[in-house]
Amino acid sequence: MCTSRCLWYLSLVAALLIIVACGSKQQPATTELPEPYAGYCTLMKQRCSRCHEMERIEGYRAPTPQAWDFLVFRMKHHRGSGISFDDAENIVQCLVYRDFGDEGLKALGESK
Numbered sequence: 001m002c003t004s005r006c007l008w009y010l011s012l013v014a015a016l017l018i019i020v021a022c023g024s025k026q027q028p029a030t031t032e033l034p035e036p037y038a039g040y041c042t043l044m045k046q047r048c049s050r051c052h053e054m055e056r057i058e059g060y061r062a063p064t065p066q067a068w069d070f071l072v073f074r075m076k077h078h079r080g081s082g083i084s085f086d087d088a089e090n091i092v093q094c095l096v097y098r099d100f101g102d103e104g105l106k107a108l109g110e111s112k
């Protein structure tokens with residue numbers, strides 16, 4: 001017989017399983033992207049890891065391609081970021097392609 005305490009534990013385990021299952025259903029890792037995006041992502045890791053743990057950026061999902069563009073340029077403007085204009089353009093391509101694919105890059109091109 002399962003007591004209410006035991007039921008509580010069971011539902012906790014179930015909730016954890018759901019969290020783990022959802023966590024593994026992530027977007028492709030930046031290392032699995034085709035060129036030139038994989039190269040841009042290598043650059044992203046070099047530039048962005050200066051101030052952040054990579055997990056923070058790998059785990060962050062911008063809601064729209066424009067939001068990535070905005071965010072990367074905001075990071076570029078942080079003092080001592082070491083991110084040039086070209087770096088920022090390329091880093092945006094890496095992140096937008098990772099999260100939104102070709103469609104995302106097109107949407108970004110049209111919005112400029």
Ligand code: HEC
Pocket residue numbers: 044047048049050051052056057060071072074075076078079080081082083091
């Ligand atoms: C010079 C240090 C520096 C560099 C380099 C840098 N960041 Fe940041 N980042 C910050 C600071 C400071 C904050 C918090 C203030 C802010 O949000 O502007 C932040 C915040 C963030 C956040 C959280 C934003 C939010 O709205 O919650 C993300 C995501 C992020 N950075 C991604 C990046 C990415 C991607 C790069 C590479 C293009 C990068 N950062 C490079 C300093 C940096």
